[in-house]
Amino acid sequence: MSRLPRLKKRREFLQVASTRRKWVTPGLILQIRKRSKPLSQLFKGKNVAWPEGQPDIRIGFTVSKKVGNAPERNRARRRLRAVADLVLFKKARSGFDLVVIGRKETLTRSFADLQKDLKTALWRTGVHVDAPADGRKAKGKS
Numbered sequence: 001m002s003r004l005p006r007l008k009k010r011r012e013f014l015q016v017a018s019t020r021r022k023w024v025t026p027g028l029i030l031q032i033r034k035r036s037k038p039l040s041q042l043f044k045g046k047n048v049a050w051p052e053g054q055p056d057i058r059i060g061f062t063v064s065k066k067v068g069n070a071p072e073r074n075r076a077r078r079r080l081r082a083v084a085d086l087v088l089f090k091k092a093r094s095g096f097d098l099v100v101i102g103r104k105e106t107l108t109r110s111f112a113d114l115q116k117d118l119k120t121a122l123w124r125t126g127v128h129v130d131a132p133a134d135g136r137k138a139k140g141k142s
Helices: 010-018 070-091 111-125
Strands: 021-024 028-034 057-063 096-102
Touching: 010 028, 010 057, 010 096, 021 111, 028 111, 057 070, 070 096, 070 111
Parallel strands: 057 096
Antiparallel strands: 021 028, 028 096
16 A cells, blocks of 8 residues: 655645635544645646556645644654555545644544544545535435
8 A cells, every 4th residue: 555645835734724624523633625636637747657546635744732742743643644544545535635633632542543533534524435525414324
């Protein structure tokens, strides 16, 4: 399993934040932005081949100083990256930029709970593959 493309520039993070679409869970905050162009067009002319079967999403991670000192922030970011790599390949709808923001609870929350938090946030924002596109609760789902 390869790594998902990352958001790296401040401008990219601000674009996602400016849409004001987010979901807050105990372990993380997920911000989303629907992209107008697929990644294959963004990378046009840069000699980048898009892997078959990989979702057309980019993701960024951020953890503020409120979470703790540098080693704690790095640990929180590593945990979020691991959860995202496991969940997003199977559960994310293509065409989105995502920002995952770490919280104080990211450090102490169990890995299974972090996975559940990310799946819930994906569902509620409409990015989950099984969720309705507008993020509302689907009929017949609990």
